[in-house]
Amino acid sequence: MYAVVRTGGKQYLVSEQEFLKVEKLSGEVGEPIVFDDVLLVSGEGEVKVGRPRLDGARVTGTIVEQGRDKKIIVFKMKRRKGYRKKQGHRQPYTGVKVTSIEV
Numbered sequence: 001m002y003a004v005v006r007t008g009g010k011q012y013l014v015s016e017q018e019f020l021k022v023e024k025l026s027g028e029v030g031e032p033i034v035f036d037d038v039l040l041v042s043g044e045g046e047v048k049v050g051r052p053r054l055d056g057a058r059v060t061g062t063i064v065e066q067g068r069d070k071k072i073i074v075f076k077m078k079r080r081k082g083y084r085k086k087q088g089h090r091q092p093y094t095g096v097k098v099t100s101i102e103v
Contacts, residue, residue, distance in 0.1 A: 001043030003101045005035040005059050014059060014098050024092040027063050033096060035059040041103050048103065057103050065095035 002015040008023025027033060038057035041048045048054060068090040076085040 001041070001101050003038055003042070003057070003059055004040040006037045006039055006053075007035055011039065014101075016098055016101060018098050019064065020061070020096045020098060021069075021093050022096060023094070024066070025063070025094040025096075027066075027094070029063055029065060031063050032099075033061050033063055035061070041101065043101070043103075054103070057101075059098060060100050060102070061096040061098040063094060064097045066092075067095065068092050 002013060004011055004013055006012075007025070010023070012020060012022065014020055025033065036058050038054045038059060039050050039052065041054060041057055048057075050057070069092075071088045071090050074087040074089060076087075077083060
């Protein structure tokens with residue numbers, strides 16, 4: 001069984017017992033979390049598609065970690081002008097382990 005959920009402006013394909021890295025969500029490690037914005041659920045040979053979301057469907061999980069991703073380098077330069085700008089960025093994320101998908 002798998003589902004498509006929307007969180008943080010992105011859509012994720014999830015299945016049970018899967019680890020998922022999503023945009024930073026509030027909560028402590030070990031707390032349960034519920035995704036109510038479910039767009040699609042597939043299981044037992046049938047696919048249910050919401051318009052735009054499925055009513056009554058939810059994906060539950062637990063927060064495994066709160067962290068920051070690897071650093072990316074943002075480098076801007078204009079040729080022949082002597083302009084250079086180097087900047088780093090680390091995006092915060094929440095690690096979630098999906099425990100169940102309910103329709």
